[in-house]
Amino acid sequence: MAQNADRVLRDPAALPRVVLTALVLLLLWPGFRLTEFDLGVLFDPRNRETMGRFLGTFFPLAFSGEFVRLVVKSTFETLAIATAGMTLALLIAAPLSLIVTRSLSIARIGPGPGLWRGRLLRIPVRLALMVFRSVPEIVWALLFVRAVGLGPTAGVLAIGITYGGMLGKVYSEIFESGDTRPAVALLEAGGGHVSAFMYGMLPVALPELVSYTVYRWECAIRASVIMGFVGAGGLGMQMELSMRMLNGGEVSTMLLVFLLLVLLADAISAGLRKVIE
Amino acid sequence: MSLAFDRVSLVHPNGYRALADITLKIGAGERVAVIGPSGAGKTTLLRLMATALRPSSGAVKTLGIDPWALDKTALRQLRARIGMVHQSPPLPLRQRVVTAVLGGRVGTWPLWKALASLAYPADIAGARAMLERMEIAEKLFERCDRLSGGQLQRVGVARVLYQQADLLLTDEPVSAVDPALSDRVIGELSREAQSRGVTLIASLHAVDLALHWFPRIIGVRGGEIAFDLPPEQVKDDMLRELYAAESAFVPTQSGPAIGTAAPVSRRKPLCS
Amino acid sequence: MAAAVAGSFAYLAIDAGQLFSVEAAAQMWNYFARFFPPDFSPEYLAQAWRGTLETIAISAIGTLLAAVLGMLLALPASGRFGLAARIASRFVLNFLRSIPELVWAALMVFAVGLGPFAGTLALAWHTTGVIGRLFAETLENAPPEPALALQLAGVRPAAAFLYGTMPNVVAQFVAYTLYRWEINIRMAAILGVVGAGGLGQMLYMSLSLFQQPQAMTIIIVMLLLVAIVDAASAWLRRYLEG
Numbered sequence A: 001m002a003q004n005a006d007r008v009l010r011d012p013a014a015l016p017r018v019v020l021t022a023l024v025l026l027l028l029w030p031g032f033r034l035t036e037f038d039l040g041v042l043f044d045p046r047n048r049e050t051m052g053r054f055l056g057t058f059f060p061l062a063f064s065g066e067f068v069r070l071v072v073k074s075t076f077e078t079l080a081i082a083t084a085g086m087t088l089a090l091l092i093a094a095p096l097s098l099i100v101t102r103s104l105s106i107a108r109i110g111p112g113p114g115l116w117r118g119r120l121l122r123i124p125v126r127l128a129l130m131v132f133r134s135v136p137e138i139v140w141a142l143l144f145v146r147a148v149g150l151g152p153t154a155g156v157l158a159i160g161i162t163y164g165g166m167l168g169k170v171y172s173e174i175f176e177s178g179d180t181r182p183a184v185a186l187l188e189a190g191g192g193h194v195s196a197f198m199y200g201m202l203p204v205a206l207p208e209l210v211s212y213t214v215y216r217w218e219c220a221i222r223a224s225v226i227m228g229f230v231g232a233g234g235l236g237m238q239m240e241l242s243m244r245m246l247n248g249g250e251v252s253t254m255l256l257v258f259l260l261l262v263l264l265a266d267a268i269s270a271g272l273r274k275v276i277e
Numbered sequence B: 001m002s003l004a005f006d007r008v009s010l011v012h013p014n015g016y017r018a019l020a021d022i023t024l025k026i027g028a029g030e031r032v033a034v035i036g037p038s039g040a041g042k043t044t045l046l047r048l049m050a051t052a053l054r055p056s057s058g059a060v061k062t063l064g065i066d067p068w069a070l071d072k073t074a075l076r077q078l079r080a081r082i083g084m085v086h087q088s089p090p091l092p093l094r095q096r097v098v099t100a101v102l103g104g105r106v107g108t109w110p111l112w113k114a115l116a117s118l119a120y121p122a123d124i125a126g127a128r129a130m131l132e133r134m135e136i137a138e139k140l141f142e143r144c145d146r147l148s149g150g151q152l153q154r155v156g157v158a159r160v161l162y163q164q165a166d167l168l169l170t171d172e173p174v175s176a177v178d179p180a181l182s183d184r185v186i187g188e189l190s191r192e193a194q195s196r197g198v199t200l201i202a203s204l205h206a207v208d209l210a211l212h213w214f215p216r217i218i219g220v221r222g223g224e225i226a227f228d229l230p231p232e233q234v235k236d237d238m239l240r241e242l243y244a245a246e247s248a249f250v251p252t253q254s255g256p257a258i259g260t261a262a263p264v265s266r267r268k269p270l271c272s
Numbered sequence C: 001m002a003a004a005v006a007g008s009f010a011y012l013a014i015d016a017g018q019l020f021s022v023e024a025a026a027q028m029w030n031y032f033a034r035f036f037p038p039d040f041s042p043e044y045l046a047q048a049w050r051g052t053l054e055t056i057a058i059s060a061i062g063t064l065l066a067a068v069l070g071m072l073l074a075l076p077a078s079g080r081f082g083l084a085a086r087i088a089s090r091f092v093l094n095f096l097r098s099i100p101e102l103v104w105a106a107l108m109v110f111a112v113g114l115g116p117f118a119g120t121l122a123l124a125w126h127t128t129g130v131i132g133r134l135f136a137e138t139l140e141n142a143p144p145e146p147a148l149a150l151q152l153a154g155v156r157p158a159a160a161f162l163y164g165t166m167p168n169v170v171a172q173f174v175a176y177t178l179y180r181w182e183i184n185i186r187m188a189a190i191l192g193v194v195g196a197g198g199l200g201q202m203l204y205m206s207l208s209l210f211q212q213p214q215a216m217t218i219i220i221v222m223l224l225l226v227a228i229v230d231a232a233s234a235w236l237r238r239y240l241e242g
Helices: A002-010 A015-033 A039-043 A047-057 A065-100 A114-134 A139-149 A150-178 A180-186 A193-230 A234-244 A247-274 B043-048 B072-080 B097-108 B111-119 B123-131 B149-163 B179-196 B207-213 B236-242 C002-011 C024-035 C042-077 C085-096 C101-113 C116-141 C147-154 C157-194 C197-210 C212-241
Strands: B005-011 B019-027 B033-037 B057-062 B083-086 B167-171 B199-203 B216-221 B224-229
Touching: A015 C042, A039 A047, A039 B005, A039 C101, A047 A247, A047 B005, A047 C101, A065 A114, A065 A150, A065 A193, A065 A234, A065 A247, A065 C002, A114 A150, A139 A150, A139 A193, A139 C024, A139 C157, A139 C197, A139 C212, A150 A193, A180 A193, A193 A234, A193 A247, A193 C101, A193 C157, A234 A247, A234 C101, A247 C024, B005 B043, B019 B043, B019 B224, B033 B043, B033 B179, B033 B207, B043 B057, B043 B167, B043 B199, B072 B097, B083 B149, B083 C147, B097 B111, B097 B123, B097 B149, B097 C147, B097 C157, B111 C157, B123 B149, B123 C197, B149 B167, B149 B179, B167 B179, B179 B199, B179 B207, B224 B236, C042 C116, C042 C157, C042 C197, C042 C212, C085 C116, C101 C116, C101 C157, C116 C157, C147 C157, C157 C197, C157 C212, C197 C212
Parallel strands: B033 B199, B033 B216, B083 B167, B167 B199
Antiparallel strands: B005 B019, B005 B057, B216 B224
């Protein structure tokens, strides 16, 4: 009886809680060692002095004439990298997305010799799109910087490839999710791929396509700044150089410009999308 | 003196006058039921007693102290002595029942004990004893969102019982509980008040419950006290007048038993 | 639109014709051919495994730190300590969030030196901004009645928060933190390209040493890691919903 009362008065959640806590601690403990976690480094007097001096130089912002000209130039370069990169992405995505869109397959309407050919073509294209978008843009940038040298070209290629992969996938999804009956009807009536797409599919999907592309362009601006850190041109590359020279004022000026640029891109893309819808 | 209201009025910020000129004295150990139609000011009256609201004019003394003359710490200490059962129990739905009940005494615990109790409940036996009185001991380690409305209300009562307050205020504590259990819950509250000699004030929608369990009945209508009498002196026509604006019937637990059309002589409670 | 595109290419002085020439394509082919076959020697795979563990550790510890800091900042940001504290803490959160992880990583490499600790801190700063804002919104949307009722029973505000508000928000906090952790694993894999540890740093080093097959190994490991995280999170989500 007393034993029974004891059991009633024991919290059944206690054991699971202890086990879960122990498990989490057990898993996190090596994490602290692997990350060389040491808050002492932050407060190490020598380190603190260098960092303090570096942070101290963040204010005032750098506004010398020559530097401002450089910042303006890099900002335009960043915008140009994003825009040119998106153009390249569009050139990659447009044909590839048409190939992988199943609704546009003539062969699927009536089984024929084209069926296997279509599938054989779609699989590698799908795979290519997947590789393009799965490798992060900064890794592509790292690779292209070594292929074509430091500078904006590597950035354009990296954005083109990564975003080409993303756009290609999303475009074909948009095509499939829209009303595919007009296009299929045109195909069944003996129309070609291109005319079926132009008259049956594009008109329905266009607003969504443009809206998504504009949104991606906004992302591309952010990405192009970040890719600058591995040498792919633009604002990021200048920021990295200023950091290396421990010139905090320049870094903070460029951070500010970056934030304004992101806000501006956000506003432009929101405005454009509103116009489309 | 447990409660003293001297010409207390409450005007809401939107200008609505919820209570007008209430003067009232309730002694220590008294058991009082507050009845009246919806919107009469029952909840406002209880919230004033609980120091949740500050009167627009007039003087309130709770447990002999003017709460609005106290500093923060003293007010908190006073509030720890007041137990309030809210109509819709303000319990976090993802909390376990045991923690919800123990929450009643956190006001008197040091912070370390409150924290430790979240890791392992500090007084499982105490919480269980209170739940037993509400006949839901088996829900001790359940989560609140697994409970029905009536069960949740009883957890709310168990929490206030656990609080061991000197002044028990209950705002329609059994509105979602079925009649048989309602009687049991009000009975437990009443016993608690009697055995510890503390004051119990309950606003009730069911008139029969009020008349059965409470030696003093206050009828409230339109923000004023309509009558303040022992139950034997509360006449049917007084009840009918009290509820005249609301409906044709005086509300009880089992529906329209005291109809206005056909006066009923029965005074006995309708619940078993 | 066309003008903007043409202008962009002209501004960057990229000769599109040269870029897409046969010669350039051949060069590119030669360059990428050097990445194959990937280096699958046991020694290098062991190194890559360590890099993967380091990446996961960076993301986990960074997210954990961010959850703690985010919680501390979310309290004032949800308006619990007055308007001034709310505005100030929101400003801090917005600032932390606006600067991308990679920029934080570059800054942290200067602050604490090359290595995984810099990556951990970088993720922690940015994620604090993101998570803190989500936490603050959750707190603002939580029902106030339970905590108010406890305060009416003489419970001091801190304890009332623990007993009245926390139970309602803690599940949401955990969900947000896990969701952010998933994103941070991907991020931790690439942060290393500025020297902040993990797989990214191994990739950077192997490319700098012209060891392209090893770089390819790291890229494959990165892709695998992301795929596994995706699958695991999809499974977990279905498990939690079902």
